[in-house]
Amino acid sequence: MTLDPWMIAIIEPLVKSLVVIIALLTLFAYLTLMERIVIAKIQSRIGPNRVGRVGPLALLQPIADAVKMIMKEDFIPAQADKLAYILAPAIAVGTALLAWAVIPLNPPVTIGDYTIHFQIADINVAVLYLLAIGSLSVYGIVLGGWGSNNKYSLLGGLRSTAQMVSYEISLGLSLVGVLMISQTLSLTKIVEQQSGWWFVIFQPVAFIIYFICMLAETNRLPFDLPEAETELVAGYQTEYSSLKFALFYMAEYIHMLTVSAIAATMFLGGYQGPFGILPGVHWLFIKIMFFIFLFMWIRGTLPRFRYDQLMRFGWKFLLPLSLANVFVTAVVLVWLGK
């Protein structure tokens, strides 16, 4: 049976999207388990080891957690702005998922005369798209903070905006260094160019800046100011319960995966193995997991910044540094005659 090209053009992205979303949601579930275990080990505790135990791992724990979360009362505060309140978690998850549309997962595979690209959409401005989607994700938090009509939530939302303006520019500029070397905005081409040397070797400073901004973008320690438990109870999540709360949670973890995937793609060669060894999706997975582990390690060890300190750090340190990085890169490129 042969399909018309236009049918393939519809079915293929649908299938790809479905696979990616299912994979991400499964990964999210097991990331929560991984986080609990990693942090337990850091704190010399045992961690979850009861539900569906296989060896030392409680493999059904995420499902138990999910069931518990779903069974909770879905509560909407009387004073809440209902539209914003309900929309916020959806935006948070949606924007976190959207970024995956442009990330190349595997080198293209050719079966017969048909080439499958393991990427939902290979658009030529993929990096811009990523930055745009990343900025949108803050709306989930701001709307949630505003819609809840709670002072803690409001402060959490405010902090989130303040935080975003202070790291987003550095985040963008740290990617500019890579773009200047690669001379393209297409992620596929960026990954292909890294089959030999990864860009992290040419752009170490940009990589470090991106990593710091990554922590801020995902609201993880030491920059988890919008949900700072000790002072704001749960920040923008305070008034959320049941599945809406779970959605925020899901958004946070998928966002972690997303920014890790971007870091792996832009700096660590995406699906490329080191020195061209066996390229494939497994490399991308390993690299993402490396970042995820760093996230968890940092969460287990560091205390939190104050929000004005993050802003000062963003404006007075990260921004000049990333500008300097762009400048130095430009000078070197001109000097090399590229």
Place this chain on the structure above:
Amino acid sequence: MAVNAPPAETKPLSANDPQTIAEQIKTKFPDALESASAQGIVIKRDHLLEVARHLRESLTFDYLNNVTSVDFPDRFEVVYHVSSIDRGGAPLTLKVNAARENPVVPSLVPVYRGADFQEREVYDMMGIRFDGHPYLRRILMWDGFEGYPLRKDYHEPYFEDEKKPFGTRWDQGHHVIAEDRNPWHDNVQYPANFDAVAFKAQIDTVREQTLPDVSPTRLKTEKMILNIGPQHPSTHGVLRLKTTLDGETIVGVEPVLGYLHRNHEKIGERNTYLGNIPFTDRLDYFTSMNNNHAYVIGVEKLMGLRVPERAEYIRVIMAELTRVISHMALMGFMYNDLGAFYTPLIYALEERELVLDMFEAASGSRMMCNYMRFGGVARDLPDGFLDKAKHLVEERFPRVLDELETYLTGNEIFLARTKGVGVISREDAINYSTAGPVLRGSGAKYDVRRAEPYSIYDRFDFDIPVGTAGDVRDRFLMRLWEARQSLRILKQALKDIPAGEIMTGKKNYQIRVPKGEVYGRGENPKGELGFYIVSDGTPNPYRYHIRAPSFINLTALDRMSKGYKVADLIIILGSHDVVMGEVDR
């Protein structure tokens, strides 16, 4: 490390001798004195303020330890204990009489800011008005409460008897609980004509706040009131902080207390002396051994009991072990307040478990030890206790403290968050009557163990560390340094502990306490824990007041946190190490 050498010889106690002071006051204010005795100086009401000012400014009594009141049949007596930070020694007792009808006494807040909460407590509990107090209203009871619970004529709902043991509880061989007789009512008594709907708590009206000059040119913004607590992850219990915010900048903080209030003092006056020991465990539930210690010291002073050597050593060992684990755990808690995800705390609590195991072996209980008795301790140490303690003190704890220092004190984020935050100057720390690490973190070298050595602390060689900046970081480091000093004491105590009796005389359930009054105090990990006890010779104390360090330290919270951010408030509060069991009593 800012550990200073041990203080020079404490000056002879005569500097604080009431008779000498009374003479000095008499020459300055000829008609201010009513009487003077070893029990204290009774001052005429109208002259209290000027005498207090004179004491503070000319005679260097710069520290107000304690304010309380006693309800005598013919009068109220307000009792002040003042002392000198540099001179140390036993505190000087000042007293003022107030009439039974409409009692009014001038407020000492203009002289000692530390009187603020304590006078409010006296007003709340005894109904004595303080003239000139800036904010005189109830502090522990709710605003609509009727009556003054510590007055002798106040009877709570289900009142049974003035003194324990209650006759009704053992009626014809059956145990009867008063509430069982009337199960369909709350254990609450509302004022007559109380209308719950129309009632508006005074607390919901804002205490006047003034803006500090954060920035001269500002947008017009509205202040916001944020209630932090009573249910909040990091208020260390049911503490409510009514915080006025300008954006995220703190304009004012008003601690709202009493959510855990159980009128410990009234219970204490009903109880027998011995029956109070387990109640003191519940004050600061982290440090029950120290609470026991301060209480038995007070009563022993009144009885003139001598404690056997071995018992003194056991007490010191227990108290110092408690101090080590309390300080370690606090370092973990402060990291929690900074936003660390429990990791330092869990490592600290692991050490605490080891000590709790030893407490369990010695006293039978892990937290509520109820271990000390008048004239000794309840039981001798079990076999192997000293070896285990030696292992912990000499090998494990020094290593753990070094680890905590390595990993916790140098962290960049920690320094950024704590340096220069929550600063309180030495003068303010003294004037606000803060105690313990909060006071010493500001550079005031005042530790009851040295200022008025109790038990056998004068035998040990240890230093009193002091901070320099008076910020959160210094208060954090104080805990580390003090834990190290405690280990020094423990090493000496474990080496020297003699064999022998652990109790003077035979065990006695009904001790005979002579008439008199005493202010017994000890250095708790949180600060000076004092017990003011008035005995009328009966088996129950006539007045039983507790100077709770956490409670009085909170007086300075507003002063410390003005102008900082919400996030700082949490860590400033954390550096106080409040325990609500003690704050609300």
